[in-house]
Amino acid sequence: MLHLQIEVEGGALPFEWKAMHNRLVSGSAAGEVQKLTAAHLNARPSRQYWQEAAMHVETAVEGGATVVSVNHRGAALHFYGTAGLPGGELRATGRTSLVTGKPTKRLLIPTDDSPLRKGRVELYELGVAPEDMSVHRKGERAWLFADIGGEEVLLGSLVAAVRMEPDPTVLPPDSTLSAAAERGAQKALQILIP
Amino acid sequence: MPQEAAKQLRRQTLAPVAMSTRSWDRVDAQLRERAFFMAGVDNARMLAAFRRTAQEMAAGKLTLPEARRKVREHLAAQGYEPAGDEAGTIHDLRSKRRLDITLQTNVDMAAGWAQRKAGLTDIANPGWELYRAKQVRAPRDWAQRWQEAAQEVGWQGVARDGSFVALLTSPIWVALSHFGNAYPPYDFGSGMWVRKVSFERCRELGLLEGEWVTEMERAADESMNADTEVDLSDLKPDELEELDDTLLGVADVAEGRARMRDVNGTSPYGAETMANILASEMPEEVPNLQRAALEEYAAHGTQMPEEAKPALRDLFRRTLPVADAPDLWHEMELPEADAPAACARIEKKGYTPPTDAEAVAFYAAAAAARAQQGMVRVRLNWVGARTARDLRPLYRALEQQPQEALHLLRGASLRVVNKREERGENGARIITYTVKDD
Numbered sequence: 001m002l003h004l005q006i007e008v009e010g011g012a013l014p015f016e017w018k019a020m021h022n023r024l025v026s027g028s029a030a031g032e033v034q035k036l037t038a039a040h041l042n043a044r045p046s047r048q049y050w051q052e053a054a055m056h057v058e059t060a061v062e063g064g065a066t067v068v069s070v071n072h073r074g075a076a077l078h079f080y081g082t083a084g085l086p087g088g089e090l091r092a093t094g095r096t097s098l099v100t101g102k103p104t105k106r107l108l109i110p111t112d113d114s115p116l117r118k119g120r121v122e123l124y125e126l127g128v129a130p131e132d133m134s135v136h137r138k139g140e141r142a143w144l145f146a147d148i149g150g151e152e153v154l155l156g157s158l159v160a161a162v163r164m165e166p167d168p169t170v171l172p173p174d175s176t177l178s179a180a181a182e183r184g185a186q187k188a189l190q191i192l193i194p
Numbered sequence: 195m196p197q198e199a200a201k202q203l204r205r206q207t208l209a210p211v212a213m214s215t216r217s218w219d220r221v222d223a224q225l226r227e228r229a230f231f232m233a234g235v236d237n238a239r240m241l242a243a244f245r246r247t248a249q250e251m252a253a254g255k256l257t258l259p260e261a262r263r264k265v266r267e268h269l270a271a272q273g274y275e276p277a278g279d280e281a282g283t284i285h286d287l288r289s290k291r292r293l294d295i296t297l298q299t300n301v302d303m304a305a306g307w308a309q310r311k312a313g314l315t316d317i318a319n320p321g322w323e324l325y326r327a328k329q330v331r332a333p334r335d336w337a338q339r340w341q342e343a344a345q346e347v348g349w350q351g352v353a354r355d356g357s358f359v360a361l362l363t364s365p366i367w368v369a370l371s372h373f374g375n376a377y378p379p380y381d382f383g384s385g386m387w388v389r390k391v392s393f394e395r396c397r398e399l400g401l402l403e404g405e406w407v408t409e410m411e412r413a414a415d416e417s418m419n420a421d422t423e424v425d426l427s428d429l430k431p432d433e434l435e436e437l438d439d440t441l442l443g444v445a446d447v448a449e450g451r452a453r454m455r456d457v458n459g460t461s462p463y464g465a466e467t468m469a470n471i472l473a474s475e476m477p478e479e480v481p482n483l484q485r486a487a488l489e490e491y492a493a494h495g496t497q498m499p500e501e502a503k504p505a506l507r508d509l510f511r512r513t514l515p516v517a518d519a520p521d522l523w524h525e526m527e528l529p530e531a532d533a534p535a536a537c538a539r540i541e542k543k544g545y546t547p548p549t550d551a552e553a554v555a556f557y558a559a560a561a562a563a564r565a566q567q568g569m570v571r572v573r574l575n576w577v578g579a580r581t582a583r584d585l586r587p588l589y590r591a592l593e594q595q596p597q598e599a600l601h602l603l604r605g606a607s608l609r610v611v612n613k614r615e616e617r618g619e620n621g622a623r624i625i626t627y628t629v630k631d632d
Binding site: 023024026027028030031032034035038039042047048051052054055056057058059060061071183184187188191192 | 302305308309312313314315316317318319327328329378387389390393407411414
């Protein structure tokens with residue numbers, strides 16, 4: 001998950017406005033940030049990955065702060081990179097594979113033409129039995145193939161670990177987000193105080 | 195003034211922060227209620243379908259392949275997509291896929307609810323637009339569903355320009371939903387989602403009429419499971435009874451419907467019904483936060499843990515006021531030196547409970563006012579107490595002996611309509627304010 005904190009203060013508001021309308025002002029600030037962040041993620045090129053992330057942008061207002069979260073598996077990984085993980089790498093979890101029933105040892109990176117990417121499915125959803133899958137090796141490199149309809153189809157490469165550099169472009173720049181929060185708050189004030 | 199306020203708005207450096215879990219505790223409890231309820235209803239339907247099919251087989255009305263097809267059709271009708279004739283194999287993908295769809299739907303519903311709740315305080319963007327967020331294998335005809343839903347609700351809050359735009363408070367969102375929710379997803383495995391629509395565009399579309407801001411605020415205070423009902427007319431009486439037992443205190447099953455009690459939410463109830471909910475047996479996985487909060491309050495008063503206070507306030511506020519609007523009284527004794535400021539505050543702004551009080555006791559039977567020397571007695575005569583709460587049944591639900599009093603809740607305000615001052619037997623000052631609900 002990605003969490004951001006933005007503080008918007010309405011310090012000059014009279015007491016009664018603070019009590020009655022503070023949540024509408026901060027709610028509108030949060031709303032503009034959510035709108036901007038969702039649109040930004042939606043515009044990132046992908047078949048579905050970032051569009052799903054855009055569906056899961058949420059905000060919460062706590063005290064004077066707006067917290068924005070992107071509740072999407074992998075979004076945090078792209079934003080922060082793998083530097084914070086043990087060894088600075090993403091490795092297989094070792095949990096039980098739904099296909100083989102054995103602990104996972106490698107990560108499967110689907111190729112662009114892989115039926116996993118085209119069908120937007122997990123490996124176990126392909127409906128291929130373990131005995132119909134095969135691993136081809138060449139030195140340190142390995143690839144996973146599956147017998148689908150009598151044809152050997154490349155599913156992806158098998159890697160022990162992945163290193164990812166942080167990608168700050170996952171989210172809009174700080175200045176843009178802050179401007180959105182201010183814009184939302186000002187709009188709310190204009191609506192409430194015509 | 196907006197200029198002045200705008201000058202106070204300042205930028206902060208954006209930084210990743212750990213999310214506080216306190217404010218999500220109640221959301222978490224409501225999610226658990228919802229998940230338990232949906233799983234219960236879903237399982238009851240599945241079980242009923244399997245049982246009936248098995249009975250038909252036993253009666254010789256269906257062969258096994260026919261029974262399997264019938265179950266598969268039932269699954270498809272519920273929105274599940276069977277992945278081929280693999281029943282009984284070790285790779286029963288249909289079960290996994292079904293589980294995934296159910297799980298993903300629940301996760302998406304939580305996201306949809308959170309976005310709606312936050313969106314109802316975003317008056318800069320009072321509308322939503324339905325759009326296709328992701329591609330699916332068999333898209334539904336959402337244009338037709340939108341038309342039908344709009345007609346069903348009389349186009350209330352719905353744009354008439356051919357777009358899929360409506361106010362957040364429009365009833366079209368519920369009408370559109372297979373689940374009866376006002377937030378996405380609107381059907382199983384759906385790729386449709388919503389995005390915000392600005393105040394300016396909603397105004398251009400002629401959607402902003404009347405007290406639209408007030409309506410948004412009112413809707414923002416509703417909890418996730420308020421007014422959540424499911425039509426179970428497809429189940430037989432014995433199946434309904436079994437479901438009622440399964441759901442325990444989470445929901446009531448009656449007249450062919452299951453209705454969530456909104457145990458951890460804000461749906462209003464009279465004191466006796468609320469007490470019944472507090473005392474109900476709950477499944478292990480669903481906490482009863484309001485009961486736990488009341489137990490803390492009964493034990494520790496205002497020294498109760500801070501994190502339990504929101505649930506306590508939800509409990510007190512959702513308990514409906516007493517019906518008969520009685521006359522009640524409350525007294526405070528103040529040192530002479532403090533009395534002028536306290537009285538000035540009451541006369542200017544009305545009486546409100548102290549900031550550290552969740553509720554203030556008001557009594558029915560008046561007693562003769564007495565004050566010690568050097569002290570001032572301030573009495574409040576609350577006439578026609580419209581908003582007084584009877585919290586005694588709630589305490590009895592915890593097997594506690596309550597005060598014989600009704601209560602004014604934190605956040606409420608009483609305005610002064612009359613003031614009378616007199617001297618007590620020992621010469622001490624007695625000030626009596628007649629107050630009414632604000």
